[in-house]
Amino acid sequence: MSTPPLPFGIYQFEVYGRGLGGERPALPTTFDGLQERAREQLSDAAYGYVAGGAGEERTMRANRAAFDRHRLVPRMLGEVGQRDLTTTVCDTTLNAPVVLGPVGVLSIVHPEGELAVARAANELGVASCLSNAASTTLEDVATATPDAPRWFQLYPPNDPEVRRSLVARAEAAGNEAIVVTLDTLTMPWRPRDIAQAYLPFLLGEGIANYTADPVFRSKLAEPPEESPQLAIQQWAQTFPNPQMSWDDLAALRSETGLPLLVKGILHPDDARRAVELGIDGIVVSNHGGRQVDGSVASLDQLPAIVDAVPASVPVLLDSGVRTGSDVLKAIALGARAVLIARPYVWGLALAGQDGVREVVRSLLADLDLSLAMCGCSSLAQVDGDLLVPAPGA
Numbered sequence: 001m002s003t004p005p006l007p008f009g010i011y012q013f014e015v016y017g018r019g020l021g022g023e024r025p026a027l028p029t030t031f032d033g034l035q036e037r038a039r040e041q042l043s044d045a046a047y048g049y050v051a052g053g054a055g056e057e058r059t060m061r062a063n064r065a066a067f068d069r070h071r072l073v074p075r076m077l078g079e080v081g082q083r084d085l086t087t088t089v090c091d092t093t094l095n096a097p098v099v100l101g102p103v104g105v106l107s108i109v110h111p112e113g114e115l116a117v118a119r120a121a122n123e124l125g126v127a128s129c130l131s132n133a134a135s136t137t138l139e140d141v142a143t144a145t146p147d148a149p150r151w152f153q154l155y156p157p158n159d160p161e162v163r164r165s166l167v168a169r170a171e172a173a174g175n176e177a178i179v180v181t182l183d184t185l186t187m188p189w190r191p192r193d194i195a196q197a198y199l200p201f202l203l204g205e206g207i208a209n210y211t212a213d214p215v216f217r218s219k220l221a222e223p224p225e226e227s228p229q230l231a232i233q234q235w236a237q238t239f240p241n242p243q244m245s246w247d248d249l250a251a252l253r254s255e256t257g258l259p260l261l262v263k264g265i266l267h268p269d270d271a272r273r274a275v276e277l278g279i280d281g282i283v284v285s286n287h288g289g290r291q292v293d294g295s296v297a298s299l300d301q302l303p304a305i306v307d308a309v310p311a312s313v314p315v316l317l318d319s320g321v322r323t324g325s326d327v328l329k330a331i332a333l334g335a336r337a338v339l340i341a342r343p344y345v346w347g348l349a350l351a352g353q354d355g356v357r358e359v360v361r362s363l364l365a366d367l368d369l370s371l372a373m374c375g376c377s378s379l380a381q382v383d384g385d386l387l388v389p390a391p392g393a
């Protein structure tokens, strides 16, 4: 008989056990604490790039406020000694409803960047989604993630040949899904980066998937190794795609047999239209408040989008998820899973692979314990009945 896997919540006893020997966790144990420590350690430019958002950062605050407008109502005696946090998204079985979301240019916060994230995800068996704007090639990241689900995120470049080549490579590397992000077809107005006059790509960070791409390379007069500046220029011309249309999305749909999710959806009509095109999953997201200042909180749009698509289409959510109770609230409002970004990026900045692992284990432990104390032993039991509006909300 196989023994059931240890619950994620057991992590707290590991911490308390080490405390008996005088050891304390290496990292701060709250999001604000992590961010504050990272600020002390990183350059102003790198810190601002990760921490910042669009405009006055109202949408970043709106994301947090949206979680605060819902309150959980714990239920007693649910017989919750054995918990199951698994869920399924498209064809991928996840051991927990938390995915490490796509974050580009991680070399600006840690030399091991995306590789450290991939290794931490692999250790935990947690799903991760690699950004196409990574500092490491998708092939190297695939090698670092043999035992955990892995997705690839695409910003469709304005050159369809390069797009097809990236998709073919993502398939060949064994990714289980492609996530196409639609909310970043052009760089947004981000005052912190403008103040630093800092765009990491122009320094050649985060373009490894392009400089390694045979089609992209074939269009260069000289190889990137000999003329990095030329490659950067070509990337800067290939990346913006504000002309992208629904027909282009349909073309992408026809170019891959992998499950295709769209990320950045905030309106139910956009979700419906994507599903009509054969899209397999929706990520409700405002990009962590980094794109349109004053735009709606993603959590506030979640219920309408869940209602708009067939139950067979998984709806995921990101932007502002910080704690286990945030994950529960998103699931109670209809999300199949959530993505996180800045929390694990701060873990990476502070302690590389170990830091990512510690941040993600802590979140999963918090989720597992909160689930139990809400009287649920599986995610299927989490629904709207678990929530009430906060007073005044």
Ligand SMILES: Cc1cc2nc3c(=O)[nH]c(=O)nc-3n(C[C@H](O)[C@H](O)[C@H](O)COP(=O)(O)O)c2cc1C
Binding pocket: 049, 050, 051, 101, 102, 103, 104, 131, 132, 133, 153, 181, 263, 285, 286, 287, 288, 289, 318, 319, 320, 321, 339, 340, 341, 342, 343
């Ligand atoms: C530094 C940084 C880089 C990002 N790069 C990408 C990217 O390359 N592709 C993408 O789809 N989303 C990207 N995102 C957005 C995240 O995937 C995610 O939607 C958002 O950050 C979630 O909000 P959170 O940071 O509040 O958890 C990035 C976010 C950050 C903070």
Ligand SMILES: O=C(O)C(=O)c1ccccc1
Binding pocket: 103, 104, 105, 133, 184, 206, 287, 290
């Ligand atoms: O910085 C970002 O949020 C982002 O998504 C991005 C945009 C262009 C290239 C890489 C990442």
